[in-house]
Amino acid sequence: MSSVKEVAELANVSVATVSRVLNNHPSVKKEYRQRVMKAIEELNYKPNILAKNLRKQSSSTIAMVMTTIANPFYAGIVRGAQEAIRNSGYNMIIGTTEWQANTYENMLSTSQVDGIIILSSWANKKTIQSLNEQYPVVMCNEYYDDINITYVSIDNKKAGYDAACELLRRGHRNIVYAAGSKKSSSVNDRLKGYKEALSEAGIHYNEQLIIRPTQGHGEDGQMINRLNELVEQGITIDGILTHSDLMASYILKGIKENAIHVAKNISIISFDGTFLTEISNPGLTSIVQPAFELGFSAVNMLIQKIQNKEINKSGRLILDHQLITRET
Amino acid sequence: MSSVKEVAELANVSVATVSRVLNNHPSVKKEYRQRVMKAIEELNYKPNILAKNLRKQSSSTIAMVMTTIANPFYAGIVRGAQEAIRNSGYNMIIGTTEWQANTYENMLSTSQVDGIIILSSWANKKTIQSLNEQYPVVMCNEYYDDINITYVSIDNKKAGYDAACELLRRGHRNIVYAAGSKKSSSVNDRLKGYKEALSEAGIHYNEQLIIRPTQGHGEDGQMINRLNELVEQGITIDGILTHSDLMASYILKGIKENAIHVAKNISIISFDGTFLTEISNPGLTSIVQPAFELGFSAVNMLIQKIQNKEINKSGRLILDHQLITRET
DNA sequence: CTGAAAGCGCTTACAG
DNA sequence: CTGAAAGCGCTTACAG
Numbered sequence: 001m002s003s004v005k006e007v008a009e010l011a012n013v014s015v016a017t018v019s020r021v022l023n024n025h026p027s028v029k030k031e032y033r034q035r036v037m038k039a040i041e042e043l044n045y046k047p048n049i050l051a052k053n054l055r056k057q058s059s060s061t062i063a064m065v066m067t068t069i070a071n072p073f074y075a076g077i078v079r080g081a082q083e084a085i086r087n088s089g090y091n092m093i094i095g096t097t098e099w100q101a102n103t104y105e106n107m108l109s110t111s112q113v114d115g116i117i118i119l120s121s122w123a124n125k126k127t128i129q130s131l132n133e134q135y136p137v138v139m140c141n142e143y144y145d146d147i148n149i150t151y152v153s154i155d156n157k158k159a160g161y162d163a164a165c166e167l168l169r170r171g172h173r174n175i176v177y178a179a180g181s182k183k184s185s186s187v188n189d190r191l192k193g194y195k196e197a198l199s200e201a202g203i204h205y206n207e208q209l210i211i212r213p214t215q216g217h218g219e220d221g222q223m224i225n226r227l228n229e230l231v232e233q234g235i236t237i238d239g240i241l242t243h244s245d246l247m248a249s250y251i252l253k254g255i256k257e258n259a260i261h262v263a264k265n266i267s268i269i270s271f272d273g274t275f276l277t278e279i280s281n282p283g284l285t286s287i288v289q290p291a292f293e294l295g296f297s298a299v300n301m302l303i304q305k306i307q308n309k310e311i312n313k314s315g316r317l318i319l320d321h322q323l324i325t326r327e328t
Numbered sequence: 329m330s331s332v333k334e335v336a337e338l339a340n341v342s343v344a345t346v347s348r349v350l351n352n353h354p355s356v357k358k359e360y361r362q363r364v365m366k367a368i369e370e371l372n373y374k375p376n377i378l379a380k381n382l383r384k385q386s387s388s389t390i391a392m393v394m395t396t397i398a399n400p401f402y403a404g405i406v407r408g409a410q411e412a413i414r415n416s417g418y419n420m421i422i423g424t425t426e427w428q429a430n431t432y433e434n435m436l437s438t439s440q441v442d443g444i445i446i447l448s449s450w451a452n453k454k455t456i457q458s459l460n461e462q463y464p465v466v467m468c469n470e471y472y473d474d475i476n477i478t479y480v481s482i483d484n485k486k487a488g489y490d491a492a493c494e495l496l497r498r499g500h501r502n503i504v505y506a507a508g509s510k511k512s513s514s515v516n517d518r519l520k521g522y523k524e525a526l527s528e529a530g531i532h533y534n535e536q537l538i539i540r541p542t543q544g545h546g547e548d549g550q551m552i553n554r555l556n557e558l559v560e561q562g563i564t565i566d567g568i569l570t571h572s573d574l575m576a577s578y579i580l581k582g583i584k585e586n587a588i589h590v591a592k593n594i595s596i597i598s599f600d601g602t603f604l605t606e607i608s609n610p611g612l613t614s615i616v617q618p619a620f621e622l623g624f625s626a627v628n629m630l631i632q633k634i635q636n637k638e639i640n641k642s643g644r645l646i647l648d649h650q651l652i653t654r655e656t
Numbered sequence: 657c658t659g660a661a662a663g664c665g666c667t668t669a670c671a672g
Numbered sequence: 673c674t675g676a677a678a679g680c681g682c683t684t685a686c687a688g
Contacts, residue, residue: 001437003665014675019667027673048438050387051665054378054680069422070403078397082424094397094422096410103419109329110376110681219603249607256609275547279577281584281609331681342659347683355657379681382664438665 002043011039022047057111061091062302064295065104066119068096071217071246072274074119076291077140081117083292084299090114092299101127108135115306117298118142133312136305140298141289143185148314150305152297154321156186159287160193162323163241163269166285168201170267172239176209176230178223178251180243187243190271194241208233217246224254231261238263245276248284252328268328283326290319330371339367350375385439389419390630392623393432394447396424399545399574400602402447404619405468409445411620412627418442420627429455436463443634445626446470461640464633468626469617471513476642478633480625482649484514487615488521490651491569491597494613496529498595500567504537504558506551506579508571515571518599522569536561545574552582559589566591573604576612580656596656611654618647 004022008015013032020028021036028036039045053059064081066074078094085092093113095104101123107113108131115136118128129147131137143151160177167175177194180187195205211226218224230237237260242248248270254260270277273288297317305313332350336343341360348356349364356364367373381387392409394402406422413420421441423432429451435441436459443464446456457475459465471479488505495503505522508515519538526533539554546552558565565588570576576598582588598605601616625645633641 001665004667005665015666016668016675016677017673020674023667029673032674046434046437048382048665049434049440050378050382050438051680052667054376054382054664054682055666055668057680059378068403069397069406070400072398072400075396075398078424094424096406096422106374106377109374110378112377253607253609276607279581279604280607281581329681332683333681343682344659344661344684345657348658351683357657360658376681379664380683382666382680383682383684385664 001048002045003048004045007036007039007043007045010043011035053111058114059091059111060089061093061113062115062117062299062306063093063095063104063107063113064117064119064298065095069094071244072276073244073272073289073291076274077119077295077298080292080295080297081299082295084296084303088299088303090299090303101131105131115302117302136302136311138298138302138305140294141186143316145185148312150301150313150315152294152301152317152319153186154289154294155318156189157193157196159271159321160190160241161197162193162321163190163271163287164194164197166269166323166325167239167241167267168197168203170239172263172267173203174206174209174235174237174263175239175241176211176227176237178218178226178240178242178247179210179212181212190241190243208235213247217244218250219246221250221254223247223251224259227251227254227260227262236263238266240266240268242268242270245270245272245274245280245284245286248286248328249276249280252280252282252284266328269323270328273322273324277324277326282328285323285325285328288322288324290321293319329376330373331376332373335364335367335371335373338371339363381439386442387419387439388417389421389441390627390634391421391423391432391435391441391444392447392626393423393444397422399572400604401572401600401617401619404602405447405623405626408620408623408625409627410623412624412631416627416631418627418631429459433459443630445630464630464639466626466630466633468622469514471644473513476640478629478641478643480622480629480645480647481514482617482622483646484517485521485524487599487649488518488569489525490521490649491518491599491615492522492525494597494651494653495567495569495595496525496531498567500591500595501531502537502563502565502591503567503569504539504555504565506546506554506568506570506575507538507540509540518569518571536563541575545572546578547574549578549582551575551579552587555579555582555588555590564591566594568594568596570596570598573598573600573602573608573612573614576614576656577604577608580608580610580612597651598656601650601652605652605654610656613651613653613656616650616652618649621647 004015004018008018018036021033118139119141132149139151143153213222270284270286273286277284277286332343332346336346349361446467447469460477467479471481523533541550598612598614601614605612605614
């Protein structure tokens, strides 16, 4: 690999001039610029990003962090993020929680990345708060309302409310909320909306109807077991609101296979609105989240934070969700 | 951020000694080592990876490149890869084809990554061949048999053969192969196996029955249209072999919705064996690929290549596939 | 076993 | 408008 030094020698200028050409510095004489360009071409010179970043103490790279890439909902977010990155002059790397929190801290502190976007609860609040106080951080999808942090999300409380209202409107009364972790703000906010809808409809809130997997989305049949426990207690489940399309798919599968005995006219509403709602049979009614826009906005918000050095600033962007009715 | 220099000053040693401690060099006196450790602790010192990599001209980082993270099959491969990475001393970044081929070339040439794993056809053969001649490259899942390149994959020809035999065994005769790109080696090898099975069964090979989407997996209803074209020609489709679970899901959806009129007792066999085969209704019979092992092996093969400086060497690892019968 | 010094490949005040 | 020089934060032959 050739370096600026070799380019400089071939073009018969100093390395400083080569660097200026490389960075489109306006003050380079046309003739020099052309000589440098020619040398770059001839040597097939490529700048060493490592050296550049080390010197500039910034990388023009951001990281998008998620628990796993296996959730199709995240794929939509990543697509939006990539679109926003495309002409921004930044690069993006995708990290999963196989990397520990301190990996990210190191990447930030050594300018390997200039900022991070956090999807999904990947570290505890303290850790994220500490990171947010020192570096540009944007949360996407998950969030904390009680610390100064920038995030983009849908209005989960309203979404939970909307979903529950739809189920109530259809005449359902024993509505299960197949939720996620108690630590997740989106889960909790949806629950608030669910409760509010029930309360307005004059239905007593039954905590038993809130079920959660110990992890994941029910791949292991856990949710089916939980539902059966309710059935055994004499509850006739007639509505289910699930935390994700993935979870709804597994539950639907259980129902179709008669692994659970629910009401004949049961309704299911899932969250996310990924392609799973389409390929599922019957098609899943769901609260569609604007995945692309979530990712797109998160990147733009982060880049703005980086460029304006607005560390530790809060800011919220709430995007609209949509209830799309399919067959469940 | 503190640097080796500050650590050295606090510990009252030279930066060379600090560096030696950092790298577990055996020749450091115990007392010095302890002083350095203490200083590192006190300053909360974290090494700057950028500087380290620039100096060492290697990054201990590999990249795994795929067209999109939206395919669940890749998620399994990534999980296996992460497991192999975990205690290897290497890091892994995930790249999608939003990054161009020359992005990877730059990353390799400037030591940002020490090697790459290529999933899915993301550049033309020439480009990959050129990369492979200069840097450590391993292909996973896709491959080229006519150039010197290391890869891991299932035996696609045999898999195509096995799938077709199963359909024939069930008495089907008009078996569609819903394939992928003509440039894909896995697609072509599966086709060879399909042809061989038909030939052995004495069935005339009909090229019309090979249908392909212009891109993707049929999200846009393209495959349904292709199938309908065949139906309109008077062909009673009674078996379908699909390139992916995703594609099978969309086709199944079309069949269930009566968007295509196929034989009553149609069989479908998909490739991959992701969770889609489970949540699909009816459950998809499929050729299960060992996704985890594919990723795991690819990483190990790449690291070996990097460490032994075995550039441009070929090597094949063929893993077993499995036919799992579900409802289709 | 340890340290002074060179160097990885860049960028950028500074002086001219 | 240009170049010499310093420096980003490391590692590693080399000499002692």
